[in-house]
Amino acid sequence: MMHLLSKIAVTAPSLLAQTEAPAAESRELTGTFWLPEAASTSAEATDFAFMAITWLSYVFFVGIVIALVYFVLKYRQRGNQVVYQADAPLHNTPLEVGWTVLPLLLVVAIFFMGFKGFLDLSTPPRNAYEINVTAYQWGWSFKYPNGATSSHLVVPAAQPVKLVMRSSDVLHSLYIPDFRVKKDVVPGRYSYLWFQCDEPTGIVPEDEMATTATGHHLFCTEYCGTDHSNMNRKVFVLAEADFEQWEEEQARWLDKVSDEELYSFAGPRIYSKCANCHSIDGSANTGPSWGNPTSGSLAGLGEIWKRTVEGSTPVTGGTKGRPGTTLADYIGSGKLYETPEDYIRASIYNPGEILVGGFGPNMPHFRGQLGDRAIDAVIGMMKNLDQFDAAGKFVGTGG
Amino acid sequence: MSTIDASTPTAVAPAAEPVDNYLTYTRGFLSWALTLDHKRIGVMYMFSVLLSFLVGGIFALLVRTELLTPGPTIPGVDANLYNQFFTLHGAIMVFLVIIPSIPAALGNFVLPVMLGAKDVAFPRLNLGSYYLWIIGAICAVASLLYGGFDTGWTFYTPYSTTTSTGGVIPVVIGVFILGFSSIFTGINFVVTIHKLRPPGMTWFRMPLFLWALYATALIQVLATPVLGITLLMLIVERVAQIGLFDPAMGGDPVLFQHFFWFYSHPAVYIMILPAMGIISEIISVHAHRHIFGYRFIAFSSVAIAIFSFLVWGHHMFTSGQSPLMNTLFSAITFSVAIPSAIKVFNWLATLYKGSISLNTPMLYGLGFIFLFTIGGLTGLHLGTLNTDIHLHDTYFVVAHFHYVMMGSALIAMIGGLHHWWPKMSGRMYNESHGAIGFWLVFIGFNVTFFTQFMLGSHGMPRRYYDYQPEFQSYHVISTIGSYIMALGFFWTAYYLIASLVSGRKAPSNPWGGRSLEWQCTSPPPHDNFKTTPSVGDCYDFSVVHWDEAEGGYVVDRDADPETRSAH
Known part of the structure; x- marks a missing residue:
């Protein structure tokens, strides 16, 4: 996969410009005085x-x-006297x-x-390439016809693209300023948005997507809570052949990762979906931190794997008929979850069942997005959290 | 109509005053708290509204300061707190400031005097609506004790029914109560204008401010109940988990938007129509010139009031409502542009061959035309379907509605406050201080909000705590503008308060107005008029002269063909 990304990167001139001048902080507005760059056919x-x-x-x-x-x-009046004009x-x-x-x-x-x-x-062409979009608090999941998923939008150039959008929680709105398109994503409904972009932008490796100047901005424009302003992602437009290759790699990459590398290589990639709400260094965020036992909003909870195994973590909102105050009341043979692994998988597929004390039911579910191997990779990463830095980068046992 | 004062019989006016005035007619806290005098109620409203304006303004400054840099700026202000800031700013400014500012505060004071009546039709209802306003405001403050609310002033579901902030229900109850305050004021004004016009005050002799208040009152009475029931439904869903708007329970979130905007779009006209009325008064009085096209302006107020009920869907072009609906709403929206344009052209024509005094109220009046023109023209970008798709929910919309709601409605309110300040307080403020205040506010406003047009058209979404670095320079300019504007408002507060202490005593008619409020003394006596006033053409300035001894203008009644016959 790395091989492919570097290959695409070389073919993308804008990326080269980016690597030569990485000063993302001094970015300027593109386009004219009034309007940004016009990148779609409409x-x-x-x-x-x-x-x-x-x-x-x-x-x-x-x-x-x-x-x-x-x-x-x-007709300015000098002094106080009214100068009346009868006509x-x-x-x-x-x-x-x-x-x-x-x-x-x-x-x-x-x-x-x-x-x-x-x-x-508002009239998508019939031959449009369909991408399924799920908006959630606070991110996007783009799902391709071959099963590939991505948190940034990658689309083929020079053909109409139709987004079939739904929300898993509250209202969101997908907006790409350079394409001049926007549509609300409404829970309980599907909505469509289409565009065609003829000019490829190139693509960057996944961990640089959030900060790169390459590609077009994608914003959420319907207020949706805490991280509304952090739902911004990127749109990368690839020439048809590059796109097909990317889509193929994106669908298969997890299968190609060896079992030994699953937690160290695949773990961080999947963690990037979680990083918005779950920190590794223990700092406070929307969801409980995965890491650091000593600092953080709920001091003394321990690393996620330890607290799952030890079971002393206070929880709230237990399932009906199964009262309990700590994880130990739910994990173990004969209890709600046979093993700690079961608890973690259930928390990803059906969050909100058992909540760590002090946190609200904000997490969207990832059913259909993360398969068994992905869950394995996440659990593997949790078990070896000391081998990752605060950004989720693998640093090995030495670090 | 009765103007019974509820104060104790012992607290009568001092006999030494040859002409009583409403401020000193009775004394003591209860004589104010239980007053049925529309003028005192108007002054109490004005004080409360300006206090709310200060609070809403502080939240605005916090929002602007936080946006100086991308990401965190003010230490300790995180995204959740910022979301509460802009929500509180919006909710306070809309429900506690702009909606009651002109009708309830200025309207209450001016309407009966301008009409030639002794009070509004239902003085007790009037006092009741003030206390409803107070209770509503207390509920809004109480919501902060329950954890605040972060829903945006629009309360969109399902976020508002699921957010974990605990203040949603108190504030929604507060807005519900404020709605009744608004309805009662509206009913009062409609009945007063229908029933309490003195002999000679025909519909087409009414000053245009009264036409505007009348059209506004109709909207208040007809639209506000929809807001009330919508908010009740929201409470029911949040408390009883009955699915009305939340799709997880079988509801429809877009339905809430329809209900909400069915009120909140007409509410925009509750804000702007009386502002236009004030401008019609200010322009003609300070230009000492008959208003041009009286009937066109009067009818355009009513036309705007009617159209205002038919355009709510233009807030929902991207919401997933059907393209046919979008098309119809876009078409009807443009029809509102016409009466608005007519008013601007009429005000301009009123300046032609006038005798223009550039007093502070007139500066605000001319400033209004400048700002409203920008606000109105950028409305075209948003009413047009394909450009709105790009601009919807960006800073372009924020800039547009601030030009209309603040640059127009609030600027007109401040202009009206200066226009009637001598009448309300009996004191003149310092004119050159007034001009400095105007220019600070005017320049600060444009620096703050014009930049936001460019931010929005380049794609900067609204309600963002964090933003892309390329937007920063415009954000910095905008924030600097907001500081200039704040300086202007604090300066204005300073010289207005100073005028109460050391201002020159105001003459009855400091500007040369012809409408009835300039016939009574400043401040007006308790009963407004000792005898039923004689009604002339309120825009005929041929008989207005400066009187040096009076220190103000006098109307030569014998020269006026209309009032002469009444003598």
């Missing part, structure tokens, strides 16, 4: 409408302000009808411009 129509309305606004605004300033200067008109029907009808005609034209563009935006 952006042109939207931008035309935007600029047409903007120029119309300039004309009206400048006209109104000039008239305002001119009248104020010309000042009280109304003027032709003028008033005129400034009613002219704006009316203009807005009718604007309406049709927007209407036509909107019809194109």
Whole structure:
């Protein structure tokens, strides 16, 4: 897999620019004064409408302000005495009808411009490439027809792409400014969004995706709670052949990892999905930390594997009819979970059943996203947490 | 109508005053707390609303300061706290400040005097609505003790029914109660305008501010109950777990949006219509010039009120509502643009051949035209379907509605406060201080919010604690602007308070107005008018003269053909 990524990276000139100038902090806005880079086939129509309305606004605004300033200067009253002009008109029907009808005609034209563009935006072409999207607090899961999943959006260039979107908790909204597209993701409904981008952007290795300047921004634009502003991801556009290769690798990579490397290599990659809420160094976050026994919001809980085995962790919200106050009440032969591994798998597939004390039921489930080998990799990583640094990078037993 | 004062009989006005005024008519805390005088209720509203404005403004400054840099900026402010900041800012400014500011505070004071009535039709209901406002505000404050709330002022489900912050129910109850306060004020104004007009005050002789308040009151009465029932449903879902909006329980979250905006879009016009009314008054009085196209302005108020009920869906173009609905809502939305444009053109034409005094209220009036034009024109970008898809829920929307809700509605309120300040307080403030305050607010406002148009059109989403580094320079400019604006408001508070202590005594008619409130003394007597006032053409300034001895303007009634016949 590394081999493929480096190969794609070499073919992506923008990535080279990125490696030469890694100063991501001083990034500038792209595009024009008003609009960002236009990267989709529908952006042109939207931008035309935007600029047409903007120029119309300039004309009206400048006209109104000039008239305002001119009248104020010309008819300014010096001193206190009113200078009354008896011939000042009280109304003027032709003028008033005129400034009613002219704006009316203009807005009718604007309406049709927007209407036509909107019809194109809301009608996905039949041959569109479909990607399933699940939005959750606080991230995205993109699932491809061959079973591949990704937390950043990777799409083929030069063909229409249709996102079939659903939410597993609250409202979200998927927005790609460079494509001028946006659609709410509503729990209990499916919604569609489509676009076509002709220009490949290249791609970067997975652990650099969050910070790279390569690719287009993807934002959540419907307020969804704590990490609403951290649901931003990247869109990478790949030429067709590169895309197929990426999709294939993405679907199969876990199978190719050797059993020995499963926790050290696959673990951190999967952990990147968890990192938003679960820290490794024990620092407070939305979910309980995986690591550090001494520091953190719930001091003394111990590393995740230790506290699962020892079972002294306080829990809340136990399943009905099974009262208990610590993990030990639920883990063990004859109890709710036979083994600690069972508990961890259940917490990933069906979170909210048993909650670590002090945390709310915020975690989305990962059924259908993480298979047995992925769960194995996560559990393996938890068992050997001392071999990883705070960012989840494998540093081995020496570190 | 009766203007019974509830104070104790012993607390009568001092006999030494030849003309009583409502401020000194009776004394003591209870004489204010239990007053039925619309002017005192208006002053109490004004004080409460301005206090809320201070609190909402502090939250705004916290939000802007936090956004100086991407990621954490203020030590100790994390994403959860920031989410509470912008939620509180929005909820306070909408429900406690802008909606009651003009109708309940200024309207209460001005409407009966302008109309020539002694009070509103139902003085007790009026006092009741003030106390409902207080109870609603207390509920909102109480929500902070229960852990605050982080839902955004829109309370969108299912987030608002599932979020772990405990203050959601208290604040929703608070907004529910505030809704009744608003409904009662609306009913009061409708009945007052229908029933308490003195002889000669025909519908088309009413000052345009009254037309605007009338149209506003209709919206308050018709739209606010929908908000009430929606919020009750939200409470029912959160408490009793009955699925109305949450799909996990068989509800529909988009239904909540329909209900919410069915109120909250007309609510935008509860904010802007009375503001337009104030501007019609300020422009014509300070330009000493008959308002141009009176009937067009009056009818456009009513037209806007009617259209306001038919456009709520334009808040939901990306929500998954059907493309046909989007198309219809977009089309109807543009129809609101027309009456708004008419008003701007009419105000401009009113300046033509006027006699323009650049007093502080007039600066605010002209500032309003400037800001409302920007707010209105950028509304075109958002009403247009394909551009709204790009701009929806970005800072472009934030900038647009601040230009309309703050740059227009609140600026008009501040302008109206300056316009009627001599009447309310009996004191003149320092004019050059007023001009400094205006320019600080005006420049600060534009620096703060114009930058946000560019932020939004480049894709910066709203309600973000953290943002991409390329947006930072605009955010820094915007924050600096907010500090300038804050300075302007604190300066304004300073010279207005100073005027109470050391201001020159206000004449009856400091600006040269013709409507009835300028006929009574400043401040007005308890009963407003000792005798039924004579109603002339309230926009005929040919008979207005400066009187040096009076220190203000006088209306030469004998020269006025309309009032002469009434003598």
